[in-house]
Amino acid sequence: MSPPQRSRILKTLIGTGAGNAVEWYDWAIYATFASFIASQLFSKQDTSSAFLATLAIFAVGFVARPLGGFIFGWIGDKVGRKASLTLCVGLASLGSLAIGLTPTYDSIGAGASVMLLIARLIQGLAHGGELPSAQTYLSEMAPPSRRGYWASLIYASGTVGILFGTLLGAVLSTAMPESTMAAYGWRIPFLLGAVFGLVALVMRARMEESELFESGTATHDAVVPGNPTPPHSSLFTDLARHWRQALQVIGLTVGLTVAYYVWGVSTPAYAINVLKIDATEALWAGVAANLVFIVALPLWGRLSDRIGRKPVLLISGIGSALTFFPATWFVQNSAMQLGLAMSAMLVFIAASASIMPAVYSELFPTAVRTIGVAIPYALCVAAFGGTAAYLQAGFSIWFGPGGPTVFGVYTIVLLLIGAATALSLRESRGIDLSTR
Template sequence: MSTPRPHTATQANGSAPGTRPPRSKIVKTLIGTGAGNAVEWYDWAIYATFASFIASQLFSKQDPSSAFLATLAIFAVGFVARPLGGFIFGWIGDKAGRKVSLTLCVGLASLGSLAIGLTPTYDSIGAGASLMLLIARLVQGLAHGGELPSAQTYLSEMAPPSRRGYWASLIYASGTVGILFGTLLGAVLSSAMPESAMAAYGWRIPFLLGAVFGLVALVMRSRMEESELFESEAAAHDAVIPGHPAPARGGLFADLARHWRQALQVIGLTVGLTVAYYVWGVSTPAYAINVLKIDAAEALWAGVAANLVFIVALPLWGRLSDRIGRKPVLLISGIGSAFLFFPATWFVHDSALQVGLAMSAMLVFIAGSASIMPAVYSELFPTAVRTIGVAIPYALCVAAFGGTAAYLQAGFGVWFGDAGPTAFALYTVALLLVGAATALSLREGRGVDLSNR
């Protein structure tokens, strides 16, 4: 009778400890994940960039203000669909595989972009145009609800444990590249085309390009390898030893209920990050243009420069977390962002230089949490429920806090008058401190084998 071999721990990417995965595998993983993620963030952002043109073409022209508000309302509907997308694609990711979920997400998002780019005008088919837009954004909302958790889980499982924080920084870096490309494309098209041409057909070009980019990313993702950690978990579950029943696996909701504490930690870690990132990574140039009356082109270029600083800072924080741990980086990031929030807000008065410097300073600290959050999320859950365990609380949090950030930022100004900006800053700082407090409750995940979680 032979003696069973002892189990040998493997890295998250399936290779033996101390070895590096093949270069071709690294390239496929990073390019496929990053390209698809950039396309999805691009798809999401260009809707807001071209909202005024969408309103004029796909809604009634009788009341332009109502048409623009309806366009923004449909943008919000996309956030509402994200939790459902997180549930659907989280379940697919944990049952059929991370690669399957990622491929479906980018394909669905690109289908939504294609639909928007080809939707007939309101003058052609009436309210049907608005309905088609609504359906397309719902489809994209579902895809985006599944994209981030699936990409975060896949990348974390494929990364060598000693470099998981560094690899995780690709998520926000690639996403920000997608947003910046969409913004620059909007600036180029608006400068190169007459406004009449932009209104007639120019606004459709970015959406059609999004569909093409998505097709390319779809091909890339179809060629990626499945996470070996997922495959080994599935094989262990399916294996049947003679004389022993197959390993039991609880129902979906039972599995989630057993990990309610980790789900709350995902929410606690995300609330401050999502609002702070929206304020300093996205909306500050618009605030400078509309409220402070700073030159639009200068404010937008300041925002682009600050986001380039953000992209550079992300991998540096990721590397640091692989050296000193996730918790110290999360605490430095959260407390530093909270401490700097008011001074950065007061610093911005009347110049684009102030906008760029304040955004850059804040985004350097925000990058600390953003860079490693995918790794931190994945280190909270076991393999069997890792995707859906992250997807549902994350999507609910982003919908509830990220989706309402713009509304609350404007609403506080209406409700509290001159004290509105201070009230919104207090709200954001409180959420950042919630994130720092949540970080204190975490088990350190630096260098751990995810198969032991």
């Protein structure tokens, strides 16, 4: 490999991975420091209402994601993948900076809560555009024979961002008294997120545009002999023409997003609050399981480049469905069992997560590849991923002892929908994306 090629690859991987990690970090630290945000940016007269309002604003970020998917998907397909990626990370960093600098409720009253809401809306817009843009760009830049392997960078880098935010929270909470954390310590991760975002923005500004996008634009704008007007078509028309692929994106995503948010993100909190496992031990079990997840991702990606996307997707969907109840029953009240159960589930979840960016990109032609993924993906994550933790806890309240079983059946049904959708796909391993 020549030095220019090596430099190009490094810029692509580091720029995409660093920006994606920053976005996931920004998204996760809000939940990590929600209790401190509630005490500083909402009225202290009713602490329970303040905390619920903080969580409601967290949910607003999910609501904004479909709009972000549309805006940045349009930018990605009309202006360029690089432009969309750069704007996404810049906007996310602006939201993080705004949260870090928001005055307290005691200083400006309800204005503090409004500023927080606006900042989260900004981050929701950015995150709605980040994943589809990054997935499309990385898939188009990857060699066809290694697209599955390269695609695994998306979830790997994102999980690194989440883990870093979690560990930073643990370090700050240990090093600072609670009064200091409440006063200003909780702001540090958000201000760091703004700095990290600025670095990622510079990295992305130095990346090259996808050759597939540039060649596709040139072809799209070419003048046809006898017709001096370039054949521009409506983006909405192009998108509507691929409604089947949009439904396939939803089918592939519903089970993955719920399973990931449950086993990769919210299960430690569920174990702490419902199963009464020690908080510190449960959090470390979650960290260990996510490290297993990161290791598994590229292995599944490489396997899909050898045996195909469909077998790996089927292994993931069916394996996750079969493992769900045994893993749930295995946890009991032990942090060690929690870590093992999470690891087992995340190994199967990693099979889908690792290659989904490649699979999505292989479904759509270049002209609508970003927005074609962005809109159905964001809607699906908002509707299913955003409610996963709420339903997991809610079913236990509404159905009593049978709640976990009801939630398990719900998740398994969604996972099997994903497996059925995988069966409907044409095998796309190694295809030339320029022919789509």
